[in-house]
Amino acid sequence: MAPGGRRTRAERSDSGGEVMEGTRSGGEAEGGPTAGAVTVGVDGSPASGHALDWAAEEARLRGARLHVVHALALPLLAAAPFAGPRTLPPTERMAEHAAEVVDGALRRAAAVAPGVVTESSVSPQSASAALLELAEHSALVVVGSRGLGAFASMLVGSVSIRMAAHSPCPVVVVPPPPEGEPPRERRGRVVAGVHGGEHDADLLRFAYAESRRRGAELVLLHAWRLPVAVDPMMLAVPSIDMDPEVLTARVREYVEEGMEPFRAEFADVPTEIRVEQAEASRALVEAAEQADLLVVGSRARGNLRGLVLGSVSQFALRHAPCPVAVLRRHGDGPPPGPQRLGGAGARPAG
Template identity: 35%
Template sequence: MRRRRSIVVGVDGTESARDALDWAAAEAAVRRLPLRVVHAYAAVPSWAVLGELPQPYENVGVPDVARSVTEEAVRRARQVASELEISTRLLIGAGAPALLAQSGDAELLVLGSRGPGGVRGLFGGSVSFRVARHAACPVVVVRPMQPTTPGRSAARVVVGVDGSHRSECAVEFAVRAAAQRGVGVTAVHAWSPRGTADLAAVTDDWSLAEAAEWRTLQRFFAPWRSRLAAAQIELRLVQGRAQDVLVAESAGAALLVVGTRGRGSVRAAIAGSVSQAVLHHAGCPVAVVRR
């Protein structure tokens, strides 16, 4: 009998991680999957080398504090879904490698993002991007809630489409997520004029290029329409850089889904820059789906 895969969530006691935990617990409950809570800690923390003892560690050892992080996470997850099947993993090591090691048999890996600002913000962003780019399963980064004016795709699932195989995986994930939530999908294709239309500003060529991009988007998404049941699909062709277009569309959305090839070619690095930008600036949780 095939063992059920789990929703894996990384926790570290921060508010960002608690948001990720709430999201992961709700997702596990809806999918009827177990939740695996993972916390990584350093065997020799920096304060031990410096000879400084922070307040939380005065009367207990590092493993005790680390264990309390997972115990608090389990209690919080139970508040979201009381019947949830929950397991914990307490690991020694850095956060990104620990989470990546757990991604091999995971259905989905969820972690928080501390957002921009300061050394911790940059560190948090680097961990989320590294995990999203190299995990063996889809990764959802739950960004801090920010006051924002909802965009035209508010409460919908937004997916970036570029016509490549990378997009196929992202669209499949987005269609499933939208059907699960009973909402619509907004498929966004960003494009920029090129060639003679760009250099000579020939209106007819510009229109032809736009029409060709629109046909590509429609043709690419056609097979997915029948799989979304009652949820509505909206196709959007927007001129501009992909990361700017997707960030703007994400304001108030239920989820933003992007694809990535992972490491490799120059084109993969460009695709990676798009996913990195949305991980830092999107106005909703971001799912990164590798081929």
């Protein structure tokens, strides 16, 4: 029996890595060790500590389990012919350090969110590989914006970006507070960047649910702008109205159309729609100044769709002062916006 009444268990990575040791407080879960859990990557750094605090509180709000994972990023060792590569076993010092990191994280989580069922694992894989594997069965994955050791590459733009672009479940990237400053005070607001129409369904459901859990208002923000150069031929087409007020009104209608299926289910969540003629990335980051959570989609463009994030999502991850939740958008159609509402020259940002 592990210290504190936690049972020790063992798992094996699907990638053929060495055995991962783990602990659990509470009963077994159906569907695998992380089924429906909030999963968080830790490395003992202050940044991962902030992510852990957020994840523990999120697990409490959801009534979910918290899965703490530490990645060793062990090098691969070439095996015999016709056999797959295997990872080198961890040294005794590496194993001791991993146990210290995980035990410290579990104690911290228990202090932040008493009563939350916790479990842990140590993966031989890289941080992104370990988290992506666990994301298959997690309700949510939480990472810090930078870290140490195997998570040292978790500077926004590398592992965090990869997680946000590839994770099958929502990913939340938690930035640390500015150096020397205390954690941000609660704002009581969730901001979601929306396109409008059916493209927002998953994002809206997530944003509404997060707002309800926090007793917060929800702000649905759509920012758009006209291209710098407008073809004079477009202005000669009677059906295209380039009046910004007209386009803004049409975009608002489209956003309202997208949120209509959720009005009754989330009638208790105060909702505000904002339509701004501005660059989406900057509009979202500015709105995030007064938010507890920013929710954006990860729709990629062109032949790299699904491999990289859109520019708006990347900008938000780099500059938003609050945690940013990224959801992969589904569907390959063009993003809704003024150009689909009678303003073919308008260009939505996002």
